[in-house]
Amino acid sequence: MQVYLNVETADPYYLAKTRFTIRGFRSYDAFRLSFERLLAERSMTPGEFCDHTFIEFETAEEMYGYLAKVYAYFFLDAEEAPIPPD
16 A cells, blocks of 8 residues: 555645544554555655655655654644645
């Protein structure tokens, strides 16, 4: 299973709405596990991420730092939605 994050990672309002609704999905656990696997394996490049989301990162470290914040927001109840780079 691949994790593709599009508008839900770019718009803070949509990110908040997604966090609220994602817990009701049948595939919640699969999505969480796939997200964890992506963060652990670091199997996506910034270019591949940009192809799917149109969000550009200079480095993989910057991208995975951002994705870790998205994960924390979705699954660990972090207070603030992360803001992607311009």
